[in-house]
Amino acid sequence: MRRQPTEPEKRLWRALSGSKLGGFKFRRQSVIGALVADFLCPQKALVVEVDGDTHENEADRRRDAALQAKGFTVLHVTNDDVMTNMDGVLQVILTALEQAPDRWERPHPNPSPEGEGLEG
Template identity: 35%
Template sequence: MARKRARQMRTDATDPEAIFWSHVRNRLLNGYKFRRQVPIGPFIVDFVCQERRLVVELDGFQHADDPHDLQRDRYLASLGYRVLRFWNQEIYADVQQALAHVVEVIEGRA
């Protein structure tokens, strides 16, 4: 069920997700492999770099102070993932800055 939903979510990507994906697909971001809309336990994460145990979530205004996101982050942390969250507006405004932050985290500089 989660795989089917994840497949549908890949097809119905938001504009910020499509923008971010265009910069990280096919190892474009410093050679790191990212996957999108991946089931991890009961959750589907926006993007994951498995080799570095990094999850990237892109959030719209509806996620402000969402307790579900906190629960998700705690669950992912319990599995050894680090979660980075960006507002959709950050991706629209300066995707390169967001990507630079992702690289800093992956390479241990943040």
């Protein structure tokens, strides 16, 4: 999915990348154990999932429970909301970020394969 994101995922990424939303850093298609989160704010342990028509409610509940057991909060937004109400989606995400406690005192480096956040 990282190489072929959906249009709603592309649009949401443009709004979240580069710390554009409240200065919070996000990663996309972030691996958490055996799961892959659409978007992750590591500082706040917030996972944002963009749900399309093919999502299965029971599978989503199990996945959310597994992420929550690891200390993550999961927020679901729909493809339709991203496409037609981006401002509302971003406000919901920002509110969740502002309410979530920090996982650590200082910004944490991103040891991603892309080298983002690493000093060289």
